[in-house]
Amino acid sequence: MSAEPRPLVAVAVFPGSNDDRDAARALDLLGARAERVWHTEEQLPDGTAAVVLPGGFSYGDYLRCGAIARFSPIMAAIRSFAAGGGLVLGICNGFQILTEAGLLPGVLRPNASLRFVCRDVPLVVERGDLPFTSRCVEGRTLTIPVKHGDGCWFAGDELLAELEAERQVVLRYAAGSNPNGAVADVAGVCNADGNVFGLMPHPEHAVDPMLGATDGASILGSLVDAARLSVGAVV
Amino acid sequence: MLVRPKPGILDPQGQAVESSLRHLGFDVSDARVGRVVDVELATDDPAEARAQLERMCEQLLANPLIESYSVSLGEPADGT
Numbered sequence: 001m002s003a004e005p006r007p008l009v010a011v012a013v014f015p016g017s018n019d020d021r022d023a024a025r026a027l028d029l030l031g032a033r034a035e036r037v038w039h040t041e042e043q044l045p046d047g048t049a050a051v052v053l054p055g056g057f058s059y060g061d062y063l064r065c066g067a068i069a070r071f072s073p074i075m076a077a078i079r080s081f082a083a084g085g086g087l088v089l090g091i092c093n094g095f096q097i098l099t100e101a102g103l104l105p106g107v108l109r110p111n112a113s114l115r116f117v118c119r120d121v122p123l124v125v126e127r128g129d130l131p132f133t134s135r136c137v138e139g140r141t142l143t144i145p146v147k148h149g150d151g152c153w154f155a156g157d158e159l160l161a162e163l164e165a166e167r168q169v170v171l172r173y174a175a176g177s178n179p180n181g182a183v184a185d186v187a188g189v190c191n192a193d194g195n196v197f198g199l200m201p202h203p204e205h206a207v208d209p210m211l212g213a214t215d216g217a218s219i220l221g222s223l224v225d226a227a228r229l230s231v232g233a234v235v
Numbered sequence: 236m237l238v239r240p241k242p243g244i245l246d247p248q249g250q251a252v253e254s255s256l257r258h259l260g261f262d263v264s265d266a267r268v269g270r271v272v273d274v275e276l277a278t279d280d281p282a283e284a285r286a287q288l289e290r291m292c293e294q295l296l297a298n299p300l301i302e303s304y305s306v307s308l309g310e311p312a313d314g315t
Contacts, residue, residue, distance in 0.1 A: 063295070063296070064298060067295065067298070068295075100298070106300070107298055107300045107301055109245075109301065110247055110248065111247070112245060112247050113247070114247045114248065114251055152245075154244070154245075154300070154301060155300070156300065159300075181245070181247075
């Protein structure tokens, strides 16, 4: 691993983000070079090969989760990075921001239980062919923790049917394990081009055997692999 | 500006409120919880004010996937 180049992964930090350090640490552990980028920056660092929007409570979750963070200056840079095919991963609050920004379909709503949930959940991998899931096996189950109060992914019937047809549902809570009431047990979705992905579970909290789970490395490790490949392709 | 969950959208907060109201003895059903946002505008032109408020709802205050909105004009700073 040490001989391979370490691709630069930018971790966007908003006021109220609180998983940015965990995300950066996990990415470093998996062979990337993570750099935390404050939300007022108007550009991503030179050589950015992928972007992660971490978990937390940006802007205090005021109005709707992610609704205000999407106007941060760094979001314009991330939007154009994504438009150029750049890899963007949103975790939890990052997922909420990406849906509010219109970069991912659907919306995250308060959990149906109205309770904050914090536990390991089994997730079925629906897509193993994305830059975010190349280390995963389709149909297999990953166990990764969730911790959120607003993780109930929602899309209307028409949008959901379209996403299912286009295979944009990437991760689903295993049958009977839906922690938040998300429609169709959706835990993570990607955009039509497959270069933007958001999920409610926290892979960055599941990369170290000392903390009891390592399945998160399948997701973040895939991203690091893809970022490493994209360094050669993107100037 | 009044923003509220669209019909048919699960509203767990409304359900919790409805349950509490029932505990208090009120015979209610289908409680929904929305949000009121009051602002003071610089313009005196009602048409312009209404247009601005609608843009605020569309760009920020309401998520069109799950929420509808309505706007109304009143007198500023009268405490009501």
